[in-house]
Amino acid sequence: MSWFSNYARSSVGAKHIMAVTGLALALFVFVHMLGNFAVYAGQDAMNGYAETLKSTGAFLWLARLGLLATVVIHIAAAVRLSVLNKAARPEKYRMFKPIRSSFHARVMPWTGLIVFAFIVYHLMHFTLGTFYYDYYSAVQELPGGATRHDVYSMVVQGFQIPAVALSYVVAMVLLCFHLAHGMTSFFQSLGLNHPKYNAIIRYAGPVYAAIILIGNSSIPIAILAGAVDLPGA
């Protein structure tokens, strides 16, 4: 077995891999949120942004594959770590009262699973058009006769359905729990914590998670409240 495979299967290696892939995913979520804010700038801004992304062709596919690989590696490292932790905790120690970890830490596998389910649902919704195909297939007519995917109308019509808007807000709350613990343990897993900065590190996760929760949830809430409407409405 190569040194890397030995390292990746060890507890320290799995922790490092989970931390680095987790950070990459958290950064993706932040950048994606900034892109989603184009909805507040209107139909032209959002559709133009989506069109520019799609025009990168091979680069977009490379980024998508990289993202998919990062998700798979993150989950595999989490499973490995959980197997190793269970193996290192013999039954006989059950008699001792375990040290209570935070609520966020204990629910990490569950919030992780739900966030994963959300990503599948989200891709089926906005990327594949599996649900609400009429909204997904909207096109914007441009001066000169050209057309492009009307991502703006797809998002606005999607979130005008209260159950859909609510499902996104609930998913963002669970993502927030996951990020709140994940972003703080990133520093611990990589040994980057320092007594001088521990107070800041402790709040890094919750603050980051709150920014994502407020930023992303603002979109379905604003649309449901009628603050962002269809073109010409």
Ligand code: HEM
């Ligand atoms: C309210 C919050 C969100 C909104 C409004 C939103 C909106 C969108 C839209 C409109 C697309 C399709 C873009 C297009 O076809 O041009 C998309 C794709 C995507 N979203 Fe989101 N998103 C949100 C939250 C998230 C979160 C939290 C994640 C990850 C945890 C995520 C992951 C993705 C991924 C992986 C894609 C596929 C990108 C691609 O096709 O290359 N989104 N999102």
